[in-house]
Amino acid sequence: xxxxxxxxxxxxxxxxxxxxxxxxxxxxxxxxxxxxxxxxxxxxxxxxxxxxxxxxxxxxxxxxxxxxxxxxxxxxxxxxxxxxxxxxxxxxxxxxxxxxxxxxxxxxxxxxxxxxxxxxxxxxxxxxxxxxxxxxxxxxxxxxxxxxxxxxxxxxxxxxxxxxxxxxxxxxxxxxxxxxxxxxxxxxxxxxxxxxxxxxxxxxxxxxxxxxxxxxxxxxxxxxxxxxxxxxxxxxxxxxxxxxxxxxxxxxxxxxxxxxxxxxxxxxxxxxxxxxxxxxxxxxxxxxxxxxxxxxxxxxxxxxxxxxxxxxxxxxxxxxxxxxxxxxxxxxxxxxxxxxxxxxxxxxxxxxxxxxxxxxxxxxxxxxxxxxxxxxxxxxxxxxxxxxxxxxxxxxxxxxxxxxxx
Amino acid sequence: xxxxxxxxxxxxxxxxxxxxxxxxxxxxxxxxxxxxxxxxxxxxxxxxxxxxxxxxxxxxxxxxxxxxxxxxxxxxxxxxxxxxxxxxxxxxxxxxxxxxxxxxxxxxxxxxxxxxxxxxxxxxxxxxxxxxxxxxxxxxxxxxxxxxxxxxxxxxxxxxxxxxxxxxxxxxxxxxxxxxxxxxxxxxxxxxxxxxxxxxxxxxxxxxxxxxxxxxxxxxxxxxxxxxxxxxxxxxxxxxxxxxxxxxxxx
Numbered sequence: 001x002x003x004x005x006x007x008x009x010x011x012x013x014x015x016x017x018x019x020x021x022x023x024x025x026x027x028x029x030x031x032x033x034x035x036x037x038x039x040x041x042x043x044x045x046x047x048x049x050x051x052x053x054x055x056x057x058x059x060x061x062x063x064x065x066x067x068x069x070x071x072x073x074x075x076x077x078x079x080x081x082x083x084x085x086x087x088x089x090x091x092x093x094x095x096x097x098x099x100x101x102x103x104x105x106x107x108x109x110x111x112x113x114x115x116x117x118x119x120x121x122x123x124x125x126x127x128x129x130x131x132x133x134x135x136x137x138x139x140x141x142x143x144x145x146x147x148x149x150x151x152x153x154x155x156x157x158x159x160x161x162x163x164x165x166x167x168x169x170x171x172x173x174x175x176x177x178x179x180x181x182x183x184x185x186x187x188x189x190x191x192x193x194x195x196x197x198x199x200x201x202x203x204x205x206x207x208x209x210x211x212x213x214x215x216x217x218x219x220x221x222x223x224x225x226x227x228x229x230x231x232x233x234x235x236x237x238x239x240x241x242x243x244x245x246x247x248x249x250x251x252x253x254x255x256x257x258x259x260x261x262x263x264x265x266x267x268x269x270x271x272x273x274x275x276x277x278x279x280x281x282x283x284x285x286x287x288x289x290x291x292x293x294x295x296x297x298x299x300x301x302x303x304x305x306x307x308x309x310x311x312x313x314x315x316x317x318x319x320x321x322x323x324x325x326x327x328x329x330x331x332x333x334x335x336x337x338x339x340x341x342x343x344x345x346x347x348x349x350x351x352x353x354x355x356x357x358x359x360x361x362x363x364x365x366x367x368x369x370x371x372x373x374x375x376x377x378x379x380x381x382x383x384x385x386x387x388x389x390x391x392x393x394x395x396x397x398x399x400x401x402x403x404x405x406x
Numbered sequence: 407x408x409x410x411x412x413x414x415x416x417x418x419x420x421x422x423x424x425x426x427x428x429x430x431x432x433x434x435x436x437x438x439x440x441x442x443x444x445x446x447x448x449x450x451x452x453x454x455x456x457x458x459x460x461x462x463x464x465x466x467x468x469x470x471x472x473x474x475x476x477x478x479x480x481x482x483x484x485x486x487x488x489x490x491x492x493x494x495x496x497x498x499x500x501x502x503x504x505x506x507x508x509x510x511x512x513x514x515x516x517x518x519x520x521x522x523x524x525x526x527x528x529x530x531x532x533x534x535x536x537x538x539x540x541x542x543x544x545x546x547x548x549x550x551x552x553x554x555x556x557x558x559x560x561x562x563x564x565x566x567x568x569x570x571x572x573x574x575x576x577x578x579x580x581x582x583x584x585x586x587x588x589x590x591x592x593x594x595x596x597x598x599x600x601x602x603x604x605x606x607x608x609x610x611x612x613x614x615x616x617x618x619x620x621x622x623x624x625x626x627x628x629x630x631x632x633x634x635x636x637x638x639x640x641x642x643x644x645x646x647x648x649x650x651x652x653x654x655x656x657x
Contacts, residue, residue: 001520001523002519002523009520012509016507016508016509136609162620173447204630312502312504313504313506315504316500316504316506316517317517317521318465318489318492319463319465319492319498319572320492320493320498320518320521320566321489321490321492321493321494321518321521321522322489323485323486323489323490323521324485324486324489326489327522377612399465399466400465402462403465403500403504
């Protein structure tokens with residue numbers, strides 16, 4: 001019998017028992033849909049983490065002052081004071097592809113307003129930080145380069161700091177707050193950005209020029225880090241490598257000496273975080289795959305029942321000239337058609353559920369072509385694997401005994 | 407009947423091994439059946455007549471002995487070639503009709519052509535429709551078996567057996583599930599096919615009167631041929647139907 005004919009015969013045979021076919025396919029439908037949804041949710045988790053990381057600024061290379069100390073006693077990160085704003089200037093000048101750059105020096109301290117006070121992270125940066133992080137303002141403006149040069153006592157508040165010091169929704173520009181007992185003029189408020197990649201509240205902060213932190217708050221000349229954003233299309237690894245070269249030269253580190261700084265690209269941080277969610281995705285998909293196997297066993301069960309029930313039909317087919325391979329193919333194709341149809345419906349159902357999850361839970365669950373291809377492949381494979389034993393049983397029947405079967 | 411025999415068996419035996427006991431269903435049968443014969447096989451159950459039918463129908467293999475179908479040693483063929491022989495040279499009709507349920511009469515009749523291979527869909531349909539018309543069911547092609555009477559179902563089965571134009575028609579108690587009148591009608595179809603097309607028919611029956619529709623009766627007992635005689639007073643279906651109708655009027 002030709003293969004297309006076999007498929008037609010298989011579809012007709014399945015159609016003769018529509019209810020049973022539907023229930024058997026349901027096992028497959030649920031299994032495939034579960035895989036699709038679980039993978040989509042896992043991908044969604046990864047996408048949302050990547051989005052949070054990107055909110056820290058795109059194409060970012062971070063330099064942190066390294067750990068220092070001699071011998072066995074090592075100090076913590078940032079203990080070294082060799083990193084300066086002159087390093088930042090040198091990087092800007094000598095490393096190709098640097099778009100924005102900002103030294104960083106932070107201190108956690110109390111900010112006092114007229115009627116409230118709040119302990120928050122005061123971040124010293126250059127005027128380019130808002131560009132690095134593409135962070136629009138709600139009120140006022142960010143400080144400019146001249147404020148950085150003159151170590152001006154101006155502050156831009158994060159929305160949470162503003163809420164605590166002045167009240168939600170208030171425009172505090174022009175007001176004065178006291179930081180370390182010195183008056184700072186509030187010149188702007190940033191829009192709300194939400195939680196960062198590591199769970200910190202990005203809005204509970206205040207920005208001041210890093211020069212101001214150096215001279216007026218901490219009384220130091222170094223910085224604790226440098227944030228660099230690369231031009232579009234420039235590989236971050238190249239910017240990172242160029243930065244490291246400049247810093248080693250400026251810090252006069254000879255060949256054998258360790259770096260006194262750490263350069264990390266955003267991609268490294270992303271891959272570190274996403275590897276966790278990838279593991280979780282595999283775990284979810286693995287659990288869903290179990291239901292796929294259960295669906296496959298359901299198909300095998302029904303095919304075995306079907307072979308027993310249709311013993312006389314098999315005997316008849318053999319008597320009118322079907323070869324054993326014809327019978328084998330017929331039942332195998334029935335199982336594969338069943339599982340593929342279930343798989344196709346499962347993909348549709350999984351897509352619909354993923355869409356509903358996205359729409360209702362604001363969770364970006366994305367159905368990927370890979371998960372569809374994987375499900376379809378697994379469905380077909382399940383059909384062949386679980387259909388083979390019943391089909392072989394059918395093909396091995398003795399014609400006379402099959403014809404006599406009651 | 408001077409030509410070569412269509413069926414030629416020599417010392418044919420069949421022993422079923424049932425573990426502890428062995429059943430010797432056939433103990434050595436030797437006979438020839440010529441083309442265009444209408445042979446009826448009779449005998450009590452367990453006499454070996456059905457076993458003999460299965461062996462000459464290539465549904466089973468003999469334990470020993472020779473079987474030539476149209477001069478070919480079919481016992482030596484492998485399973486797949488045997489399937490081909492069943493498909494092209496032999497048509498089967500069973501007591502229980504064995505039609506596929508929820509499948510039209512036309513599709514049931516087409517079935518052997520599907521396994522013949524190389525027959526285009528259009529030709530399949532035409533040949534199946536012609537075979538149904540030949541058994542008087544030209545107007546029932548779209549009916550499912552459960553919409554047909556027993557006699558009609560058996561006629562669909564006969565059409566299925568004939569659709570691939572075999573030389574040999576084997577029937578295993580084809581009238582066993584039918585009433586008298588329908589049985590006579592079915593026997594009439596066999597007689598017509600035998601006389602008009604020269605189809606060789608071998609038919610198993612345990613009803614003595616059905617055996618008289620053929621041209622030769624072979625009686626089995628205990629796995630051996632007990633008698634092998636030509637039918638002297640042959641019944642014809644047309645005549646028998648008139649008689650049945652007359653009986654009905656008298657009653």
